Amino acid sequence: MPRPGRNTYSEQKPPYSYISLTAMAIQSCPEKMLPLSEIYKFIMDRFPYYRENTQRWQNSLRHNLSFNDCFIKIPRRPDQPGKGSFWALHPSCGDMFENGSFLRRRKRFKVVAPADPLARSKAAEAAHYLQQQAKLRLSALAATAAAAHLPPIGGYHFTTSPPPPPPPPPAAFKHPFAIENIIAREYKAPGTGGVPFPPAQHAPQAYPLHAWPHVYGGGGVEPVAAPECSAYGGVPLRAVPAVPVPIKPPHLPAFLSASSRALSPTGPQGAGGPSAASQQSPAALRSVAVH
DNA sequence: CACTGTTTAGGTTGAA
DNA sequence: TTCAACCTAAACAGTG
Numbered sequence: 145m146p147r148p149g150r151n152t153y154s155e156q157k158p159p160y161s162y163i164s165l166t167a168m169a170i171q172s173c174p175e176k177m178l179p180l181s182e183i184y185k186f187i188m189d190r191f192p193y194y195r196e197n198t199q200r201w202q203n204s205l206r207h208n209l210s211f212n213d214c215f216i217k218i219p220r221r222p223d224q225p226g227k228g229s230f231w232a233l234h235p236s237c238g239d240m241f242e243n244g245s246f247l248r249r250r251k252r253f254k255v256v257a258p259a260d261p262l263a264r265s266k267a268a269e270a271a272h273y274l275q276q277q278a279k280l281r282l283s284a285l286a287a288t289a290a291a292a293h294l295p296p297i298g299g300y301h302f303t304t305s306p307p308p309p310p311p312p313p314p315a316a317f318k319h320p321f322a323i324e325n326i327i328a329r330e331y332k333a334p335g336t337g338g339v340p341f342p343p344a345q346h347a348p349q350a351y352p353l354h355a356w357p358h359v360y361g362g363g364g365v366e367p368v369a370a371p372e373c374s375a376y377g378g379v380p381l382r383a384v385p386a387v388p389v390p391i392k393p394p395h396l397p398a399f400l401s402a403s404s405r406a407l408s409p410t411g412p413q414g415a416g417g418p419s420a421a422s423q424q425s426p427a428a429l430r431s432v433a434v435h
Numbered sequence: 436c437a438c439t440g441t442t443t444a445g446g447t448t449g450a451a
Numbered sequence: 452t453t454c455a456a457c458c459t460a461a462a463c464a465g466t467g
Contacts, residue, residue: 210441227467228439
């Protein structure tokens with residue numbers, strides 16, 4: 145297994161699990177939710193290793209999406225035609241990775257299988273919450289684009305109230321394998337005109353880009369283009385700077401805050417115990433309608 | 436029909 | 452050594 149920061153991963157298998165790769169893809173998108181095809185595209189664009197044997201790893205990736213509770217399937221709304229659903233990270237899985245590193249997870253993120261309809265409705269609320277968050281992010285992006293004299297995002301108009309200002313950049317230590325560093329590219333001040341996949345000199349200062357040759361095309365490999373986030377009707381968003389949001393939202397709704405305690409890897413549920421997957425279909429419980 | 440999503444099963448690897 | 456995380460394969464159903 146290659147060590148990051150040394151040789152290029154251009155043709156080698158990256159040291160990230162499929163869960164990590166999927167989380168990267170989802171986090172890289174302003175809406176924080178992507179259809180399966182875009183997740184594929186993200187991974188193939190950044191990791192040449194995954195441009196081969198696509199059937200194999202894509203099957204594994206789909207398995208991970210369904211099996212792991214940290215991913216939530218968000219159905220398309222009627223105004224979002226297309227195949228398949230959107231996939232998002234569960235709002236409470238922010239501390240899933242050790243010190244923010246995507247190399248290995250602390251513990252499998254597991255949602256206690258809801259045995260009652262009330263718990264199921266909470267899952268629906270979580271999906272609805274994610275949909276609303278995606279709306280708010282797009283609204284913020286549209287406002288930012290307008291301020292920067294950029295064309296509106298696909299002509300989408302949302303009736304939601306203006307989103308709160310983006311949270312201040314976290315001052316806490318960011319692990320080199322944190323998503324912000326792995327996919328670092330558009331994290332610039334709004335209005336400065338995001339540069340998708342900037343060259344090395346645009347990289348965050350803390351972690352030089354040569355540490356991420358597999359992402360930035362180091363080691364003599366040309367940088368690869370960032371995939372277009374085509375959520376919400378295939379609207380290209382790459383020219384719009386991303387609004388950085390914390391992996392773990394600072395203020396979760398009550399229903400999520402309450403559940404996050406039980407869902408947290410550090411929560412009382414802890415390790416051990418029979419796998420919920422073998423008891424009840426977790427995916428069926430997480431797949432909820434949002435309208 | 437291709438793609439998407441779910442589920443099961445078996446194997447490998449690393450940490451405790 | 453055990454256990455959990457992870458990987459891979461495969462079968463199958465649903466959907467656009």
